[in-house]
Amino acid sequence: MTRYSRQREAIRKQLSNRGDHPTAETLYAELKTNFPELSLATVYRNLGQLVSWGEVARIDAYGAARFDWRVEPHSHFFCRECGCVIDLPEADDIVPHNLEERFDGVIESSASNYFGLCKECKEKSDKIAKN
Amino acid sequence: MTRYSRQREAIRKQLSNRGDHPTAETLYAELKTNFPELSLATVYRNLGQLVSWGEVARIDAYGAARFDWRVEPHSHFFCRECGCVIDLPEADDIVPHNLEERFDGVIESSASNYFGLCKECKEKSDKIAKN
């Protein structure tokens, strides 16, 4: 059976308070300030549990995994400049019609990833281009 | 300038001969039989170059990266059972209309990933279910 743990509760709270998609390391650093004895392994272990319980989504990003409080399927944008990950305005993780008919296996889920420059990085590069 | 190398040529050939999406390790193991002095680092270095030259695509899969001779954008299916990666019948990596208008950055590319059971694994699990 699963038991209460202060650490898990803190991780849950921290992740739900942030709207974004922190890495385990980021979460760890933040929690560590008010929780000096916390260990990174505990963060990973708890995130793993939350994911397996369907409370949290794991975004297998390029580099370190990111964790997302929003579990409903939705798309993500990855900025190639600053590495940030942004929720896209609406879910479009819909399997295109015909695809399932023409594919011989079973498609259970899908994820669309978009790549480019986020607003901030776009503005920065525009500025540089003007000079 | 870039120079000829037997190793790079062998990697190119091996990757283009296979229709699938091998990992660096798989490629290395295969080439090693006819090329005993080959080093894994060389495989990684050359794959990296081929990717940066646009000759090969890197699929940042879950676990180890996979490499794909097909560079035109197309979707991939990941089997949760055997871990295989399959090209999907047709490219649908099209940025949904409206999305670019409602997103404040620049979307340069996208990738759709599908997850589930491949044909073989589906048949296996069907068989087990019948017993």
Place this chain on the structure above:
DNA sequence: ATTACTGCAAAGCGTTTGCATGTTC
């Protein structure tokens, strides 16, 4: 009292890098 959860450190995996040597131009 039982057994889940913790912290720590060590190991794991995939990948990259430093360096001396070999190869291509």
Place this chain on the structure above:
DNA sequence: GAACATGCAAACGCTTTGCAGTAAT
């Protein structure tokens, strides 16, 4: 002979695991 490419091993970054101790039920 200049510079790119190689092989090897060591280091890397992210993540998991083994273990002895702590804490929740």
